[in-house]
Amino acid sequence: MSSKASSGKGNAKNKNAKAGEKTEADIIQEQKEEIKKLKLRIETLERYMVLRSEQTQKARASEMEMKSKLSQLDEDFEKEKMERFHIASDMIRQYKALQKTLIEKLNASEQKNTSLADQLHLAKVALHEVKKEKDQIIEMKQREIEEQRQKMQSMVVEFSNMLKETLAKMGNTIQQEKEFQDDSTYNLVNNSRLLDFIPPEMIQNLKMQANAPPLPSTSHPTITTSK
Structure with missing residues (x-):
């Protein structure tokens, strides 16, 4: 009833209001419209805030996921880098060891070649x-052989000359013996002289011939020479 009374009063006031002026009801209606708009705006903002919150949460979750992935990538990268570093270090170590071995072999080969x-x-x-x-x-032996050969030739020549001289003297002596066979004293003298010119070997040969059976008077003694 009070509302009816108030509405009645309002109507009365509206009736009493001047034309072109807003009544209290209009103002209230406008305020309600404004409040409604504000509520709609608040609801919109709330929905927007919820959406933004969800987006923020999703963004944070995505950020966390990205950070996790990035951290995993960093970890994998560091791990791979360390593995590559170890592999490279091992390869460098093997290369240096091989290089050292090759250098040692080369030095040994050079030393062996030098030796x-x-x-x-x-x-x-x-x-x-x-x-x-x-x-x-050989030259000394050849000189010695040549000297011996020259000595032997000289000895042969000397012996040949001595033999010729001896034979000549023996021939003369034999001729003299033929002429003076009766003179024994002369024969002894000539024989003693002849002995001075005859080598001992020939004297021995003559003695052997003297002990042999006598030869005919026409024959001459034969002397053999060996070269």
């Missing part, structure tokens, strides 16, 4: 010395 070259040089020098010594020995 073999030195040995070859020493062997050549020794061979040259041996050849030189051998040539000197």
